[in-house]
Amino acid sequence: MIGEIIAIGDELTSGRTLNTTSGYAARRLFDAGHTIHAMSTIGDSPSLIGEALLQAIGRVDFIIVTGGLGATDDDLTNEAVSQALNRPTMPNLEILARIRRHLQRRQAAPDDPLEKLAWLPSGAEAFDPSSPIAGYQLVHDQTPIFFLPGVPEEMTDLLDRIVLPKLTAWQSGSGLxxxxxxxxxxxxxxxxxxxxxxxxxxxxxxxxxxxxxxxxxxxxxxxxxxxxxxxxxxxxxxxxxxxxxxxxxxxxxDSDELEHAVGRLLKNSGHWLAAAESCTGGLLAHRITRVPGSSCYFLGGAVAYANRLKADLVGVAPGLIERWGAVSTQVAEAMAVGIRERCQADIGIGITGIAGPEGGTPAKPVGTVFIGIAEPDGCRVTQHLFSGSRHRIQTLAAHNGLNLLRLHLQANTSGR
Amino acid sequence: MIGEIIAIGDELTSGRTLNTTSGYAARRLFDAGHTIHAMSTIGDSPSLIGEALLQAIGRVDFIIVTGGLGATDDDLTNEAVSQALNRPTMPNLEILARIRRHLQRRQAAPDDPLEKLAWLPSGAEAFDPSSPIAGYQLVHDQTPIFFLPGVPEEMTDLLDRIVLPKLTAWQSGSGLxxxxxxxxxxxxxxxxxxxxxxxxxxxxxxxxxxxxxxxxxxxxxxxxxxxxxxxxxxxxxxxxxxxxxxxxxxxxxDSDELEHAVGRLLKNSGHWLAAAESCTGGLLAHRITRVPGSSCYFLGGAVAYANRLKADLVGVAPGLIERWGAVSTQVAEAMAVGIRERCQADIGIGITGIAGPEGGTPAKPVGTVFIGIAEPDGCRVTQHLFSGSRHRIQTLAAHNGLNLLRLHLQANTSGR
Incomplete structure (x- = not known):
């Protein structure tokens, strides 16, 4: 089936909030065999919402509308739908009763804005009356329209759990x-x-x-x-x-990330990793520990941001830093070797560099990064020069660190 | 002025890539006093691109189109514009000469796809002929249309540097x-x-x-x-x-993040921070070190992911872990106090918890997190129970850690 996604919210058209839900919906719908004709984003304006809805009803098989269902004053989707499709809003009695019980417990004023959540365009079928902003479905001119909250976690849950199965049921078995x-x-x-x-x-x-x-x-x-x-x-x-x-x-x-690939290789080879980070400030460790089960191959390490900690926590000889500078092949090697020994790991990685915007010199400009990878047989250090913002340099340094680990592990385990 | 943003790419309508550029453009245009009527996202289909463009030309004062300008076979924006606006593509001779010089140096085949980059719809004014995919401007029916690459870094640079000033020049001094x-x-x-x-x-x-x-x-x-x-x-x-x-x-x-607030408070109070992280795996240190200049108040710390490292790197007494468990008030306190002492910092933060999906028990379910903040006068530990995915729990643990630091620093420095 061919569908259209409409996201509603001034926070989106003013660029205040990034629209992540439309992309998620597109991905899930695409994977389920549907085609997205267009995705549009419009502000909290009843006339624009109505216009977009009427245009979509004429040209696609189904429509997904996200956002503007909440209780605050700038949530206008239900009013807009009511006007555009000529469906007066009516209270959903089950939702209303639930909200009133909730308000009584809280001893709130009787005109509490929460009651607004129960008023839906006529014909609306609430997905889950036990939850006030759970969204609803309307069928208008034979076109199913799904209204979902704009909050990403609620939206993605409802899409997967309710909308996709409903669309599958609706679709009369195309074999594409x-x-x-x-x-x-x-x-x-x-x-x-x-x-x-x-x-x-x-x-x-x-x-x-x-x-x-x-x-x-x-x-x-x-x-x-x-x-x-x-x-x-x-x-x-x-x-x-x-x-x-x-x-x-x-x-x-598909949904693999570089840290998953590194994790799989570590797990399969039975190697334990430890990390000593300076300019990346913990980003590499964070990426590795994002992966569930990473405690089976990652021990931890140090964020040796200050030079003193490179000595105290990682065991870098202070003379090395004095002689070669904290950003050098020698210190990257000492960090990788040192953290490997301190943590009794199989592989140690050390990253030191200048993320900027300050701290560059003609010989070592901002973006200079050394990455060392130590194993029992020795340590190999690579030098990099990244460009761009501090954020970009930190991202590239951690990404290259992960990639060097991947290539090292692939080379050392491919023969097994 | 009222504008419309059109983003082009199958990677967007299939949900493969998140559209971040439209949101950025909306934000910058909004801040410059413009109103975004709508933002749409369509696939790499010449007919859809043409339809969206013609519709927009009729209803807004300016249009921004992003994506589909590259040299690969699925980049179809220029063909679509050419057809929809009846403007045959012509080679921009300056760009073409540059590409040919580049190809000669590389000794590439004469029909290299890069040459495609030089063919623009007639009337197109390239922003920067010295760069092959720098984008261009067309004025059609008195409506300026700006075509920008879809790659976020190139797009945002051109928007800020070229499109916004051009729009200001175009607009005849409205006083809104x-x-x-x-x-x-x-x-x-x-x-x-x-x-x-x-x-x-x-x-x-x-x-x-x-x-x-x-x-x-x-x-x-x-x-x-x-x-x-x-x-x-x-x-x-x-x-x-x-x-x-x-x-x-x-x-x-506005653009403040929580780590900026913490950084300002640390800097103003002259306090040095160190962090010992278990379940957040370096995320808190990463967030603090994202801020330029954080080396003036952040020393570093340990990612004590394995229990052994809580003792070896942070100085937590092994008996404490045996008696109370690694996820406990006592260990959070020992981590905060220990990292403060090891790093000779003024403030130490220790975070230990169960990020899941494995590792929960009835007494300490997944999402249980203890955060300790140590200063010279002692240590205060708070207990939290977060719900959701591993990613969500790690995010909430680091965010609460930063917020507790903020409140602690605000309370202790407000009297000065």
Missing amino acids: QTCQRIYKSFGLAESEINRRIRALQLPASIKIGYYPVFPDVHVSVLIREWDTGAATKLFADACRRVETALGNAVYGR | QTCQRIYKSFGLAESEINRRIRALQLPASIKIGYYPVFPDVHVSVLIREWDTGAATKLFADACRRVETALGNAVYGR
Whole structure:
């Protein structure tokens, strides 16, 4: 089915809040085999909301509207729907009774704005009357319209739990088959990836997309066919060839992140990791510990931001810092080796650099970063020069640190 | 002026990539006094691109189009514009010459896809012919249309550096005055904030917006008036009253983040901070060190993820962990006190908890977090129970840690 997503809120059109829910909905709908015709974002204005809704009703099979369902004065979606579709708002008695019980317990004033939550356009079917802002469905001119809260966690939960199954039920069994895989790569430029994939001369039904998602490039391999058997075969073949063409620049697929790839390699090899970070200030450790189960391969480490802590917590000889400077091959090596020993880890990583905006010198400008990786046989240090903001330099330093760990682990465990 | 933003890319309508550029553009345009009528996102389809463009030309004063300008095969914006506006593509000779020089140096094939970048719809005025995908401007039916790359860094740079000044020049001096301030708050529910602000009975021309931006609530105070003097006075008065009503739940304004507030308080009080983190895995240290200049008040600390490191790096007595468990008031206190002493800091923070999804027990379920803050006079530990995913629990633990530091510093320095 073809759908449209309408997000409502002045906080979105003024750029105050980033619209993340539309993208999530698009992704989930796409994966379920639907096509999104358009996504629009409009302010809390009843006339604009009505206009967008009427236009969408004429051209797509279903509509998802997010935002503007709350109790504050700037939540105007229900009024707008009521006017545009000529459906007066009526109280949903179950929701109203629940709100009144809640207000009584709190001994609130009788005209509390919360009561507004119970008034829905006529014909609205609340998804869950036990929750006041749980959203509702309307069917207008044979078009199902789903109204969901704008708060990302509530919206994504309802979309997955209620809207997607309802759409599947609505759709009368179309047999369109969609296969998609995203290869996530780091280290090759988008143009180089494009060149390598063009050279494969893949069949026309395979659609390739290139998405630079800083600091990675994502490559999408997609097929949409009515004939399931042929599609599956073509798709598997295309994936194999793309994978070969991109080599070890690919670190994962679909929802994989670089820290997942590193985690898998550590887990499979049975190696324990420890980290000593200076300019990244804990970002590498944070990324590793975002992954559930990371306590099975990550011991911890130090954020040795001040030079004194590089000595006290990591065991870097103070003479090294005096002689070579805190941002140097020697100190990166001492950090990696030192944290490995202090934590009794198998692998130690040390990162030291100048994230800026202050602290650069002609010999070591802002963006200079040294990354050391220590293992029982020794330590290898690489030097990098990143450009851009402090945030960008910190992101690139942590990302390169993770990628160096990945390549190190791949090289050392591939023979097993 | 009233504008519209159109973002192009299958990666956006399939939800593969989050559209961040439209929100950025909306914010910057809003701050410059413009109003965004609508923002739409459409796929790489020439017919949809043309339709959206023609519709926008009829109803707004300016249009910003992002994405689809690159050299890969799925970049179709220029073809779509050419068809929809009946403007055949022509090579921009300056860009073409530059690309050919570049290709010669690289000894690439003569039909390299990069040459595509030089072919623009007729009438297009390239912003910067020395850069191949720098974007361009068209004026169609008296409507200026700005075409910008979809890559966020390139897009935001061009918007700020070229598009905003061009729009200002285009606009014939309207005198509409916009004042807006965002108060960023943590710790009060949106409904409670709404209740407090309603009670102020602010003048009708003051527009208040409530934006839950997890885990904060942002409150926008806005006025748009033709009479500059009156607007400024009304606005200042409303801000003062909102600020008083929200009290110390407000940690900052506009682009402030919680870590900026903590950083300012540390800097002003001359206190040095050190952190020992377990379940947050470095997230608190990372957030503090995101702020430029944080090396003037943050020493560093330990990511004591494994219990052994809580003893070795932070000095927690192993007996404490055996007796009370790693997630306990006692260990949070020992971590805060221990890291303060090891790092010779003025203030130590210790965070220990169960981020999940594994590791919970009936007595200490997933989401249990203890946060200790140690100073020369002693240590205070608070216990929290957060719900949701691992990511959510880690985010809330670090955010509460920062907020506790803020409240501690505010209480201890307010009397000075």
